[in-house]
Amino acid sequence: MNTKINDFVIRFANVNGSGSASANGMFAKALFRMGIPVATRNIFPSNIQGLPTWFEVRVSEQGYLGRREGVDIMVAMNAETFAEDIDSILPGGYLVYDNSKPLPRELVRSDVHEIGIPIATMMLPEFADPKQRSLFKNITYLGALAGLLNIEFDVITGMVATQYKGKDALIEPNIRALEIGRNYALEYLQAPLPLQVQRSDAVGNRIMIDGNDAAGLGSVYGGATVCAWYPITPSTSVAESFENHSKRLRIDKDTGHKNYAFMQSEDELAAIGIVIGAAWNGARSFTATSGPGISLMSEFFGLAYFAEIPAVVWDIQRSGPSTGMPTRTQQGDLIGAAYASHGDTKHPLLFPATPKECFDFAADALDLADRLQTPILVLSDLELGMNENLSDPLEWDDSRRYDRGKVLSAEQLDGLETFGRYLDVDGDGVGYRTLPGTHPDKGAFFTRGTSRDEYAAYTESPDAYQRNMERLQLKWQTARGLVPKAEINGRGGRVGVLYYGTTSLPIPEALDKLAVSGIHLDTCRVRAFPFGEEVEAFVADHDLIFVVEQNRDGQMRTLLVNELQTDPAKLIPILYFAGLSISADFIDAQISEYYEEHKLARLTEVTS
Amino acid sequence: MTFVSKPRVHHPNLPTNELGLTRRDYEGSVSTLCAGCGHDSVSAAIVQACAELSLPPHRFAKVSGIGCSSKTPSYFLNRSHGFNSVHGRMPSVATGANLANRDLMCVGVSGDGDSASIGLGQFAHVVRRRTNMLYLVDNNGTYGLTKGQFSATNDKGSTSKKGVPNLYEPIDLVSMALQLGASFVARSFSGDKAQLVPLIKAALKHKGMAFIDVISPCVAFNNHGGSTKSFEFVREHSSSVVDADLIFGQPEITADYAEGTQENIAMPDGSTLQLYKIDANYDPHDRIGAMTYVQKMQEQGQVATGLLYVDPEALECHDIMETTARPLNELTEETLCPGSEVLESINQSYR
Ligand SMILES: Cc1ncc(C[n+]2csc(CCOP(=O)(O)OP(=O)(O)O)c2C)c(N)n1
Ligand code: SF4
Ligand SMILES: [Mg+2]
Numbered sequence A: 001m002n003t004k005i006n007d008f009v010i011r012f013a014n015v016n017g018s019g020s021a022s023a024n025g026m027f028a029k030a031l032f033r034m035g036i037p038v039a040t041r042n043i044f045p046s047n048i049q050g051l052p053t054w055f056e057v058r059v060s061e062q063g064y065l066g067r068r069e070g071v072d073i074m075v076a077m078n079a080e081t082f083a084e085d086i087d088s089i090l091p092g093g094y095l096v097y098d099n100s101k102p103l104p105r106e107l108v109r110s111d112v113h114e115i116g117i118p119i120a121t122m123m124l125p126e127f128a129d130p131k132q133r134s135l136f137k138n139i140t141y142l143g144a145l146a147g148l149l150n151i152e153f154d155v156i157t158g159m160v161a162t163q164y165k166g167k168d169a170l171i172e173p174n175i176r177a178l179e180i181g182r183n184y185a186l187e188y189l190q191a192p193l194p195l196q197v198q199r200s201d202a203v204g205n206r207i208m209i210d211g212n213d214a215a216g217l218g219s220v221y222g223g224a225t226v227c228a229w230y231p232i233t234p235s236t237s238v239a240e241s242f243e244n245h246s247k248r249l250r251i252d253k254d255t256g257h258k259n260y261a262f263m264q265s266e267d268e269l270a271a272i273g274i275v276i277g278a279a280w281n282g283a284r285s286f287t288a289t290s291g292p293g294i295s296l297m298s299e300f301f302g303l304a305y306f307a308e309i310p311a312v313v314w315d316i317q318r319s320g321p322s323t324g325m326p327t328r329t330q331q332g333d334l335i336g337a338a339y340a341s342h343g344d345t346k347h348p349l350l351f352p353a354t355p356k357e358c359f360d361f362a363a364d365a366l367d368l369a370d371r372l373q374t375p376i377l378v379l380s381d382l383e384l385g386m387n388e389n390l391s392d393p394l395e396w397d398d399s400r401r402y403d404r405g406k407v408l409s410a411e412q413l414d415g416l417e418t419f420g421r422y423l424d425v426d427g428d429g430v431g432y433r434t435l436p437g438t439h440p441d442k443g444a445f446f447t448r449g450t451s452r453d454e455y456a457a458y459t460e461s462p463d464a465y466q467r468n469m470e471r472l473q474l475k476w477q478t479a480r481g482l483v484p485k486a487e488i489n490g491r492g493g494r495v496g497v498l499y500y501g502t503t504s505l506p507i508p509e510a511l512d513k514l515a516v517s518g519i520h521l522d523t524c525r526v527r528a529f530p531f532g533e534e535v536e537a538f539v540a541d542h543d544l545i546f547v548v549e550q551n552r553d554g555q556m557r558t559l560l561v562n563e564l565q566t567d568p569a570k571l572i573p574i575l576y577f578a579g580l581s582i583s584a585d586f587i588d589a590q591i592s593e594y595y596e597e598h599k600l601a602r603l604t605e606v607t608s
Numbered sequence B: 001m002t003f004v005s006k007p008r009v010h011h012p013n014l015p016t017n018e019l020g021l022t023r024r025d026y027e028g029s030v031s032t033l034c035a036g037c038g039h040d041s042v043s044a045a046i047v048q049a050c051a052e053l054s055l056p057p058h059r060f061a062k063v064s065g066i067g068c069s070s071k072t073p074s075y076f077l078n079r080s081h082g083f084n085s086v087h088g089r090m091p092s093v094a095t096g097a098n099l100a101n102r103d104l105m106c107v108g109v110s111g112d113g114d115s116a117s118i119g120l121g122q123f124a125h126v127v128r129r130r131t132n133m134l135y136l137v138d139n140n141g142t143y144g145l146t147k148g149q150f151s152a153t154n155d156k157g158s159t160s161k162k163g164v165p166n167l168y169e170p171i172d173l174v175s176m177a178l179q180l181g182a183s184f185v186a187r188s189f190s191g192d193k194a195q196l197v198p199l200i201k202a203a204l205k206h207k208g209m210a211f212i213d214v215i216s217p218c219v220a221f222n223n224h225g226g227s228t229k230s231f232e233f234v235r236e237h238s239s240s241v242v243d244a245d246l247i248f249g250q251p252e253i254t255a256d257y258a259e260g261t262q263e264n265i266a267m268p269d270g271s272t273l274q275l276y277k278i279d280a281n282y283d284p285h286d287r288i289g290a291m292t293y294v295q296k297m298q299e300q301g302q303v304a305t306g307l308l309y310v311d312p313e314a315l316e317c318h319d320i321m322e323t324t325a326r327p328l329n330e331l332t333e334e335t336l337c338p339g340s341e342v343l344e345s346i347n348q349s350y351r
Helices: A020-033 A079-087 A119-126 A130-149 A153-163 A168-188 A211-221 A236-249 A268-280 A291-307 A334-338 A355-372 A382-386 A410-414 A462-482 A507-516 A533-541 A555-564 A584-597 B038-052 B068-075 B090-100 B112-116 B120-129 B173-180 B193-205 B232-236 B287-299 B317-321 B339-349
Strands: A007-015 A038-043 A052-060 A071-076 A089-098 A113-117 A207-209 A226-229 A261-264 A285-289 A311-317 A375-381 A389-391 A487-489 A495-500 A522-526 A544-549 A571-575 B060-064 B081-084 B105-111 B133-139 B184-189 B209-215 B262-266 B272-277 B303-310
Touching: A007 A020, A007 A079, A020 A038, A020 A052, A020 A130, A020 A153, A020 A207, A038 A389, A071 A079, A079 A089, A089 A130, A113 A130, A113 A168, A119 A130, A119 A168, A130 A153, A130 A168, A153 A168, A207 A211, A211 A236, A211 A285, A211 A311, A211 A355, A211 A375, A211 A382, A226 A236, A226 A268, A226 B090, A236 A261, A236 A285, A236 A382, A261 B090, A261 B317, A268 A285, A268 A291, A268 A311, A268 B081, A268 B090, A268 B120, A285 A291, A285 A355, A285 B090, A291 A311, A291 A334, A291 A375, A311 A355, A311 A382, A334 A375, A334 A555, A355 A375, A355 A382, A355 A389, A355 A462, A375 A382, A495 A507, A495 A533, A495 A555, A507 A522, A507 A584, A522 A533, A533 A555, A544 A555, A544 A584, A555 A571, A571 A584, B038 B068, B038 B133, B038 B193, B038 B209, B060 B068, B060 B090, B068 B081, B068 B105, B068 B112, B068 B133, B090 B105, B090 B120, B090 B133, B090 B317, B105 B112, B112 B120, B112 B133, B112 B173, B120 B133, B120 B173, B120 B209, B133 B193, B173 B184, B173 B209, B173 B287, B173 B303, B184 B193, B193 B209, B193 B303, B287 B303
Parallel strands: A007 A071, A071 A089, A089 A113, A226 A261, A226 A285, A285 A311, A311 A375, A495 A522, A495 A544, A544 A571, B060 B081, B060 B105, B105 B133, B133 B209, B184 B209, B272 B303
Antiparallel strands: A007 A052, A038 A052, A207 A389, A487 A522, B184 B303, B262 B272
């Protein structure tokens, strides 16, 4: 059998709360440290202990980071899901399991290689404590995999040493459990397997980080001083990351006091209220939530839109309502977020696709919110937020200054004849604001919703209302030019593909697959809403555009039709919404099928 | 309609405070509330308190929810910024404002609908967080702005203007504030300047969560015989009638009574509010005692007024959180951004 190097999908089936996460994480990290590109995916239940959970690692020398269909190696450690786990192995794949108990005959598959390891039996004499036994089971299969897949053993043992630094008593038994597994594989199994890993330099200088962590860190760098939030998966770790990094990076050396405020509020209504109150009073502030929180915050979004208060909101999207599939990924909040709230409201959205972009957008969103004096919603998702992924290293330009937008100082107010909070002085729809307490007798105004004139005086005049609404529309045009531009690639073809956020992950692989069958697509990765001129041009310049997204209703497509008056017929929806992340195989199949059905011309590559 | 601020013509005879400012420098725009509305008296009391304390009139953050009461921050302290936010959510906006700049005086005004119904959760949580602010409820036992529906502070058995009795238990914000950890809790009556102004002054000077429940009759909707928040009700339930300048209809309703005495105030709706002013023997440092006292008085159909509880030593939210003494909104890149070198080592930790 041919040896396949650095190219497989391995899935670990575990029981939630059994301590498998750290062993599985170490597996992925070990390959990463060997320079091999990996993408990790947690598929976990909305539960703390006892339900099935899966961890998938895609190993790809080419650097394909999207999900791939099918499993090559299944590490089946959960009796409850044993049958379906075995079912999901591709023909010719491997089943790694604990054969301390025999495999039920009806589950045996002739097209799958069985690799039985008597883990429980081996643990029995080694660890007296049953808790330890079940914990070290995970480490033991990790050791066995090291042997089976040819993982450099000192990479793993080195990780154990750093992970348990300070808790030295844990290092020795961990190493022992690793060795038990590895020795068994080397002595009793055909190791290494034809599927194996090999040190590579494909990772380059990239780091491995999840999007939420990067977002929290980016908010620290971007100068957020107030974070108010209410726990909800999969967004919680954004706030936690902000706090963790702030605890190290934002403590006053002399006093030990915090140069930030971190407040877990009573609910999302309060979280956004705190953010808006703080931003009104001049602090950079943000919150992180998911769909249900966005629903609750909607009234405040309307107020902030009309009262023109900056706010940054991270929406780490997940599927459906809280009793649906809260721990599955989706891009289902676009329309809800874009037009959230009462009255004529719309909000700029940012769509990060990588952890680095989460970091960058965290700081950019704070700038944009201040510049545009409006809530900015950053739409990430569970896939990006909670899975450790390869990312370009994070960068910060030390010469960068925070853009606090149009805020008048006491000196500037002194130099002004008149001050009108909502006067469009610069013709960009954005007025000048003042912060409370700035000047003894100039610049104070009363913030309310829409019943006000250019000088923030109370009025219910129809003209004043309409003027204000038109100015807000002008501000929206200004936003178009300020939000991150789409990433466009192509060679002037007639057919394109448009995508955003984590849908971008499988795109390079999908394009490679399509190219093999003569389908070449220009690409447009949308990074923000409102759509810039470049998106408008891309849509105009192509006869047909596949809009790939992870929701049922084609929400990005709806926004394109609605905002750009695009002919819906030329926007072909490619929709995946089953809760896992979209795969290249799916995109390839859907687009190929469309080509097939509509007999679209394909190109065969001519190399000159 | 556009409302213009009152002309700032300085009356030569108006007394000036330590800052050389007169009471007019603490006023706001012309009120658009009904003539005689208790809320306007509360605004006037705030103006007087701030002027007498010689506080810089531009160093406030005024925050409110939605309701007639929540409109009032534009009727006092015109030199300070105000924020008429969302119904029931003043506490969170105030929390944020206070987090951003702890040097500003934070004054939150709310209504009984705003705080005891839609905003009860936020009320509870801002109190337990001990945000450093004056939290003032203009309590009229009704939804003024939406035209007279019952509010949750209405006593059981009281009737609405349409004669419908309230079937449910009332929520007493004072009792809740005591239980939830407010370090300053008081109750007063909008018409009793002699009591209200000193209470507001004490609350403004207090560091921490200062809550004042001000019974503030609605002359338009809760001013009939069946309401226990009406002027008449108060007057009739008074045992020792002190000189009170109580006028029905539009003019402001006031009360002036001595410590340790009861004042029955006739509410605009014909009912009477029984106020009992706590006396010098009352110990305002005993939280449990205060809770019992308030409940006992309530049992007797009396409303205890005055400073019910104060703990001058209690920590406020910033102390609890250990935030820097500098206003967060003044921190710049130098303090906030760790820079590229640190980021490089962070990158390394993710390899
Ligand atoms: C979300 C929401 N629901 C309902 C309303 C309508 N509303 C405006 S004011 C108000 C009641 C105000 O009562 P209260 O707080 O007691 O103030 P008052 O007018 O009595 O001073 C209501 C229900 C609103 N503005 N927002
Ligand atoms: S309706 Fe009642 S609460 Fe509102 S302004 Fe009139 S008197 Fe005051
Ligand atoms: Mg009311």
